[in-house]
Amino acid sequence: MEIALQAISKAYDGVDRPAVSKVSASIASGEFFFLLGPSGCGKTTLLRLVAGLIRPTSGGIAFDGEDVTELPVDQRGTALVFQGYALWPHMTVLENVEFGPRMSGASRDARRRVAMEQLERVQMAEFAQRKPNQLSGGQQQRVALARALAAGTRCLLFDEPLSNLDARLRLHMRDELKTLVKETGVTAIYVTHDQKEALSMADRVAVMNEGEIVQLGTPEEVYSQPATRFVADFLGEANFLGGAVAASGDAVRVTTTAGEIMVSSRTAPDVGSKVQCCVRPEHVRIRAADEGPDPSLENALEATIVSSVYLGDVRQYVCRLGDGADGEWRVAELSQNAHRFEPGQPVLATFAASSVALLRT
C-alpha cells in the first residue's frame, strides 16, 4: 500500500508550536519507513495521524491514492503495534490475536486459523491460552506483533516497539522484525528515537525535529550526508568546521581558519557563501605531522593531540585544530591498526573530500 502525506499538521489547543507541522512524504508500497527523532519531535503524533487515532488540523492522508483523512480509525485498516503493547489483560493470547479477524467478520474457524498461523510465525503458538500478564516482555512483544499481523493489514505501524525490551533482546528482535516485515511485504512505518535501530532496519529514514521532517533519505544518505547540524548530531558523533566557499563546481573548496578543505559535493554552493563542513570521526585518519599528508586523502589539517582514550574496538583521540580557535575534533581509529599518539604531539587530521558533508547554516 502506498501512503501519501500531504502538508499534514496537528496542533493541540493551548500549545503554541504544532506537534506536527506541514509534513509531506510519500511512502512506497512494501517500504519499511522510519520516523526518527528525539522525544517530542512529533513522530508518534504523525504515526497516530496515519492510524486515524487523531485527526489532523490541516492537510491530508491518502492510502493508494484514496483520501482517508476523514476515515475513522476503525475503518482505516492499519495495524498498530503499541509501545506498551496494549494487550488486553482480560483476554487470552489467542483472543487478543483473533480480535482483528473477528472485527472483520471472520468465522470462528477462519479467525482461529489466522491467529494460530501468526502465533506460529512469531513462535508463540504454545502460549495461546495464556493471559498476557503471564508472559515476559519479549513474549508480549511477539504477541502484539502477531495481533497486528493477524488483522491482515497492508499497513503496519510500529510505535517504538522495542523500547521496553532489554538491550540484548532488542538487538535480536531488530533482525527478526525486519525479516518478518519484508517477508509479509506490507508497507510499514516505524517510530523510534534510536538511530541504530533506524539505520539498521530502514529502507528510508525521515529524521524529524520540532514537528518537521528535516531530512529524508536512505540510512547511508542521512548518516554520511546529513543536511543539517541537527541531523548530523542526532545520528552520531560529528566534527564541524565553519568556513566560506572559495571555489564551486565539481570540486568545492572551502576556506576555514584551520586550512582549506576540499569537498566533493553533489550541489554547487555559491562562491563566498558561509557553510559548515561535517566529518564523521571514523572518516578521519591521524598521521604524525612529520609523515606529511596521505596522497590518497585530499584533506590534511594541522592539529595537536589533546587526549587519547582506549575504548576496546577503537581508540578515540581528541585533537585541537590549528591554533585551537576552531574547537576540537574527535577521531576514532580502529585500535588494532592504530599507531599510538601521545597528548601534545603535533599531527595531521586527514580525510577524503567525499567524506565531507556541507551543511546549511
Place this chain on the structure above:
Amino acid sequence: MIRNLLPTLASGRLRSTFREERPAALVAAVIVVVITLFLLVPIMETISVGFYSEGELDGYWFERVVSNPILMSELGNTTLLAVITTAVCIVIALPLAVIRARYTFRGINVLAMLLLLPLILPPFVGAIAIKRFLGQFGVLNIMLEDLGLIDMAEGLPPDWLGSGFTGVVILQALHLFPILYLNLSAALANIDPAYMQAARNLGASRFQTFWRVTLPLLMPGLFAGGTIVFIWAFTDIGTPVIVGYEHLTPVTIFKELATSEVTPRTYSLVFIMLSASVSFYLMGRFFLGRNTQVGSTKASVAAETTELGALGTALAWILFGGVVLLSVLPHIGVVLLGVSDHWVNSVLPQEYTLRHLIFVFTSPESLNSIINSLKYAGIATVIDIVIGAAAAWVIIRSKIVGRSVLDGLCMLPLAVPGLILAAGYVAITAQGSWLESFGPTENPFVILVVAYAMRRIPFVVRGVSAGLQQVSEALEEAARNLGASRLGTGLRITAPLIAANIIAAAVLTFSFHMLEVSDSLILAQTPEHYPITKQIYRLATSTGSPEAVNQAAAMGVYGILLLGATMAAASLLLGKRLGMVFRA
C-alpha cells in the same frame, strides 16, 4: 496524486473535530439536562419561593428568618455542631493517617480496612441505641456503678448525653472520621518523602518535621475531607431527630417540610443552609483543593516506613482497635436492642428473642417498607450507573470543551445535602403545581427515586472514573485500530476491564439508597410509600408500643447486614481503590 484531493479535504476539515467528539458532546448534553432538571430546577424553586411574598420578589421572609432569635440561635447551634464534629474527626483521623503512612506493623492492612467500617453504618441507625448506652440509666452508668465509681442510690447519675448535643457529635464523628482519614492518607501518599527526609537531614526532629513540613503540605487534604464532614454534620437530620436533639436548623426545616406547615419562611431557611453548604464546598474544592494538584508531586525517593516492635505494635493495635470498637459500639447496641427481650438496668440484655427480627417480615407495614425501598433503590441505582458511568467516560476519555464543568456539576450533589434537595422536591410538587400528584402526600414514588439517584451520582462518577484512569487508553485504541467500533470497544474492552468498579459502585450506591435518610423522611408522607428508613424513624419515635424501639432496632440490624455485605463485596472488588469512591 494527492493534490487533486485537496479541495474535498478542505471542506471536511471543520466538521472533523466536531464529529470526533460528537458522541461525547451528546452524552454530556443529556447529562447536563438531566442534572439541571432534577437537581438545579428544584433547588432554584426553593430559593425563589423563599424570596417571593404576595407574588413579588422581595426579602421579606429572609428578613423574618434573620431577625428571629430562635432561628438564629438554632443556626448558631448547627454551625457549632458541625465545627465540633469536624474537629473531633480531625483529632481521630490525623494520628491514624500519619501512623498508617509512617509505620508498618503486623495486621496494619486489616486494621486500616476495619477503619472504614463506620462508613457503612449510618449514624441514624446507631442513634437508636445511643440513649441505651449514654443515658442516665444507660449501660455506661451501670458499668461505672458496678466498678464503684458512681452510686445511683445517692442521686441522679450523670447524663452523658446532656441535651443530646454530645450524643449527636459522638455519633456523627464516629461515622464521619473515615472520610477524613481517607483524604489525609491520600494526601500523605502524595507528598514526596524527600521533603521530609530533607528536613530531617537538616537537623529537624521528627516532630519539627511533621509540624513545619508535613502538616502544611497536608492542609489541602485536610480541608478536602473536612469540607465533606462539615457539610454532612451541618445538614444531618437523621441523627439529631432520633437522638432527640432538635434545636437545630435542619431539624426545624424537616419538621416544617414533613408537616403541611410549609411557608416561604421554611424555604428562606433552606436558602441559608444551601448558601452555607455551597460556600463551604466551593471553598474546599477550588480555593483549597486546587493546592492538592500543585502540592502533589511524584515521589523522587522511596518512602521510609519504620517497622514497629512488639510494644509499638501493641500500642498501634490499641489505638486503631479502640477507634474501630468505639465506632461500632452504637451498632452493637442496635443489634442487642434488636434481639433483646428484656433489658433494664444491666450492661447486656437479660433475655434474648428473635421476635423483633421476625416481626420485620411479618408486619405488613415493615415488609411493605422493605419492598418499597428495594424498588426505589433498585431503579435509582440503574439511573446512577447509566448517568454516572456515561459522565465518567466523558470526563476521563473525551477531549470536549467544558468537561471540567460537567465534572463540577456531577459533584454538586455533595454540596447540596439531601435535606435541601428534598425541600426542592416539596417545592416543585407543592399544592397547585402541575406536579402535585407526584408530591409527598400523594404518590412520591417518582420524586423519591429521582432524589435518591441525584444524591449518589458523585459516587458512581468517582468510582467509574477511578477504573477508567487505570485502564490505559492504548487498550481501547488498539481495538479501534483493529476495526472495533466505539460501542464495540466499550462493550468488549472497556466494560470488562472496569467491571469491578462498576459493580462496586452499583452495590455501594444501592445500599446507600436503601438507607437514605433525609429524602426518605421528608418526601415519603404516606405510609404505603414509606421506605425502610422512614419506617425505622416511625417506630423509633413511636410512643404507642413499648416494643417499637426494638422493632426499629431489628430493622436497623438488617440495614447493617445489608451495608456490611455490600461494603465487603465492594472492597473485595476494588481493594485499595475503595477510598476513591468517597472523594470529593
